[in-house]
Amino acid sequence: MRTALVLGTGLIGTSAALVLAARGVRVHLRDHEPERARTAASLGAGTLDEPEGPVDLAIVAVPPTHIAAVVAEAQGQGLARGYIDVGSVKGGPLGELEQLGCDLSTYLGTHPMAGREQSGPLAAAGDLFEGRPWVLTPTAATDTAVLNMALELVALCGGVPVVMDADAHDRAVALVSHTPQLLSSMVAARLESADETAVRLCGQGIRDVTRIAASDPAMWVEILSANPGPVADILAEVAGDLDETVRALRALESADLEKRGGGVDGIERMLRRGNAGRTRVPGKHGQAPAAYETVAVLISDQPGELSRIFADAGAAGVNIEDVRIEHSTGQQAGHVQIMVEPGAVRMLKAALRERGWSIRQE
Ligand SMILES: NC(=O)c1ccc[n+]([C@@H]2O[C@H](COP(=O)([O-])OP(=O)(O)OC[C@H]3O[C@@H](n4cnc5c(N)ncnc54)[C@H](O)[C@@H]3O)[C@@H](O)[C@H]2O)c1
Numbered sequence: 001m002r003t004a005l006v007l008g009t010g011l012i013g014t015s016a017a018l019v020l021a022a023r024g025v026r027v028h029l030r031d032h033e034p035e036r037a038r039t040a041a042s043l044g045a046g047t048l049d050e051p052e053g054p055v056d057l058a059i060v061a062v063p064p065t066h067i068a069a070v071v072a073e074a075q076g077q078g079l080a081r082g083y084i085d086v087g088s089v090k091g092g093p094l095g096e097l098e099q100l101g102c103d104l105s106t107y108l109g110t111h112p113m114a115g116r117e118q119s120g121p122l123a124a125a126g127d128l129f130e131g132r133p134w135v136l137t138p139t140a141a142t143d144t145a146v147l148n149m150a151l152e153l154v155a156l157c158g159g160v161p162v163v164m165d166a167d168a169h170d171r172a173v174a175l176v177s178h179t180p181q182l183l184s185s186m187v188a189a190r191l192e193s194a195d196e197t198a199v200r201l202c203g204q205g206i207r208d209v210t211r212i213a214a215s216d217p218a219m220w221v222e223i224l225s226a227n228p229g230p231v232a233d234i235l236a237e238v239a240g241d242l243d244e245t246v247r248a249l250r251a252l253e254s255a256d257l258e259k260r261g262g263g264v265d266g267i268e269r270m271l272r273r274g275n276a277g278r279t280r281v282p283g284k285h286g287q288a289p290a291a292y293e294t295v296a297v298l299i300s301d302q303p304g305e306l307s308r309i310f311a312d313a314g315a316a317g318v319n320i321e322d323v324r325i326e327h328s329t330g331q332q333a334g335h336v337q338i339m340v341e342p343g344a345v346r347m348l349k350a351a352l353r354e355r356g357w358s359i360r361q362e
């Protein structure tokens with residue numbers, strides 16, 4: 001691929017453009033809000049110049065309800081040899097393209113399973129797709145050349161291609177993305193009018209569960225509107241679990257010993273089912289989750305602290321598998337949780353202590 005056109009230079013479009021531009025592809029940027037394309041260009045994601053002729057690949061990165069119209073218009077103008085979109089739902093846009101009578105041979109629906117709770121070009125990052133599944137939904141009509149260009153894009157972005165049928169994709173993301181978004185919002189909504197004395201106790205657990213509750217409601221209304229049935233089916237199952245859990249908790253309040261025993265069993269069953277589901281969440285690069293161990297290191301809120309700690313771990317020959325930051329309320333300090341292979345823990349702790357870092361006793 002030598003040339004690309006990104007239509008919609010928000011979080012996802014600009015992230016893909018940053019990767020392609022860094023790999024020498026000439027990337028043209030367009031957004032219906034020109035300021036956003038200008039911002040993307042200033043980040044080094046490409047050029048605002050109009051392409052001289054059809055580009056190799058047009059990447060449509062606009063909200064789901066606009067995808068079909070943008071693809072149809074771009075095809076009508078002959079802007080590219082191949083067209084992909086990156087929308088979070090696949091069945092709806094494909095159906096609309098069929099209704100519009102678009103050329104389905106040059107179109108491929110795709111979906112990178114990577115994102116953030118923030119929107120717009122300033123939230124973009126060139127490593128966003130690294131190691132993440134990127135779904136491709138070719139139909140019988142899709143040209144091999146277009147599929148190959150999409151595969152090239154996924155490879156350049158460090159993504160892991162997964163080929164699926166559009167409807168199977170929509171059912172799968174209802175489970176692993178759309179329902180979790182709603183549940184995160186519902187937990188966070190409890191805090192809206194909560195007492196300040198409760199809110200100030202927020203620890204890492206609620207931060208993990210509510211991160212995506214900060215997502216853009218307008219985008220999520222679009223996503224959920226395009227996949228309501230499968231999401232409602234899963235939420236109805238969750239509602240069944242909620243009812244059962246409330247009954248178990250009420251039983252725990254009872255004076256009757258037998259009822260309390262039933263309550264304990266009910267709660268434990270729920271928690272164990274959660275453990276079992278959690279073990280199925282894939283680790284880095286889609287592999288089975290690795291049993292990493294965490295080393296928590298105290299850092300102060302000063303420029304360069306994180307890079308210094310990473311450099312010290314690197315100098316000790318330790319590969320950092322994952323990182324989280326735990327901020328302490330009201331303090332200019334926090335803990336960096338460094339996840340490493342169990343065999344590397346002792347060496348990492350010794351090396352960091354030697355360099356003056358303070359390590360939390362677990
Ligand atoms: N945010 C995520 O985590 C995530 C992850 C994977 C896929 N997606 C999908 O990627 C697509 C883009 O999402 P995003 O998070 O980058 O959103 P975003 O709001 O950051 O960017 C969307 C951009 O599209 C532009 N736009 C809207 N209508 C347009 C039109 N008709 N023509 C040209 N530009 C138009 C907007 O001005 C905006 O800059 C969506 O379809 C979304 O479902 C999002």
Ligand SMILES: O=C(O)C(=O)C[C@]1(C(=O)O)C=C[C@@H](O)C=C1
Binds near residue numbers: 112114115116176212
């Ligand atoms: O990590 C996040 O912030 C996301 O919301 C990413 C996420 C997801 O649910 O995994 C959200 C929606 C997209 O369609 C794809 C990815």
